[in-house]
Amino acid sequence: MLPGYFETLRIPLLRGRYFVVQDRPGSEPVALIDDSFAQRFFVGLDPIGQRLKMPWGTFTIAGVVGGVRTTALDLEIRPTIYFSGQQTPIPGSTLVIRSRLPIATIEDSIQRMVARIDPNEPVYNVMPLQTFIDRSVKTRRFIATLTNVFASAGIALAALGLFGLLSYVVALRRREIGIRMAVGASSQAIALLICRGGIPLVAIGTLLGAMVAVGARHLIASQLYGTQFDDVGTWAAVLGIVTAVGLLACSGPAWRAARTDPVGALRDE
Numbered sequence: 001m002l003p004g005y006f007e008t009l010r011i012p013l014l015r016g017r018y019f020v021v022q023d024r025p026g027s028e029p030v031a032l033i034d035d036s037f038a039q040r041f042f043v044g045l046d047p048i049g050q051r052l053k054m055p056w057g058t059f060t061i062a063g064v065v066g067g068v069r070t071t072a073l074d075l076e077i078r079p080t081i082y083f084s085g086q087q088t089p090i091p092g093s094t095l096v097i098r099s100r101l102p103i104a105t106i107e108d109s110i111q112r113m114v115a116r117i118d119p120n121e122p123v124y125n126v127m128p129l130q131t132f133i134d135r136s137v138k139t140r141r142f143i144a145t146l147t148n149v150f151a152s153a154g155i156a157l158a159a160l161g162l163f164g165l166l167s168y169v170v171a172l173r174r175r176e177i178g179i180r181m182a183v184g185a186s187s188q189a190i191a192l193l194i195c196r197g198g199i200p201l202v203a204i205g206t207l208l209g210a211m212v213a214v215g216a217r218h219l220i221a222s223q224l225y226g227t228q229f230d231d232v233g234t235w236a237a238v239l240g241i242v243t244a245v246g247l248l249a250c251s252g253p254a255w256r257a258a259r260t261d262p263v264g265a266l267r268d269e
Contacts, residue, residue, distance in 0.1 A: 001022050002165070006019075011065050013063060014064045016063030018032070019086075020248070029057055030062040031084070032065055033047060033082070037079035037080060048063070048185055067080070103127070110123055111123050158245065162201060165201075172258065173257075177262075178260060181262040184198045190257050190260070195247075198250035198254075199250070206243060
């Protein structure tokens with residue numbers, strides 16, 4: 001890593017210092033570690049000034065920086081050591097640039113700058129950081145979108161099935177509803193009568209769905225990011241949505257039953 005790398009990516013400095021231009025060949029070899037490395041290998045110790053022995057040399061820890069997920073967003077932050085690119089050069093390099101200019105303008109400027117140093121050195125994969133992140137989570141986003149589509153289709157079919165079942169029940173009980181209304185039952189009472197037939201179905205379906213989700217918790221948890229399987233808010237939202245959709249499916253047949261004409265219902269029979 002070269003001076004300015006951490007500042008450009010806004011990786012916070014927790015202790016010590018970043019790499020500086022004075023960290024050159026011939027000066028004391030230094031390294032930076034992240035906080036997860038410090039917490040794992042320097043428990044109760046100040047890592048600044050401690051020495052790390054590597055196969056290619058010994059390095060003094062000059063600073064501690066915040067942890068970064070370098071492989072995938074859903075993986076835990078791994079203990080990491082950073083070495084100065086001026087003191088420990090490696091083949092190939094990745095440039096990190098912070099700019100408000102269009103990406104095409106930046107790419108053209110980089111091409112010209114590198115060409116002045118070495119015309120044979122290729123510059124490729126120039127992209128915004130957000131594009132890089134989007135590519136890394138593309139598969140997960142596709143799975144999440146597909147899951148949402150199937151979940152939406154499933155709850156829509158369940159609601160449609162409940163609506164159809166209660167509508168059929170209303171048709172079968174049309175004479176009974178007419179008699180109830182003829183002897184003084186209110187529209188609200190008739191609506192509640194129909195809803196009482198649908199609410200247990202909603203409750204049973206919700207309970208069975210929750211049991212299946214708990215049984216598949218490991219599979220579901222492996223696809224989650226930024227939340228936990230047992231997050232109370234998420235469970236409350238999901239159960240609330242399912243219950244609301246179920247009650248909405250009940251409301252149509254209940255409204256239809258409440259508007260039944262008792263005279264017409266008895267005459268039809």
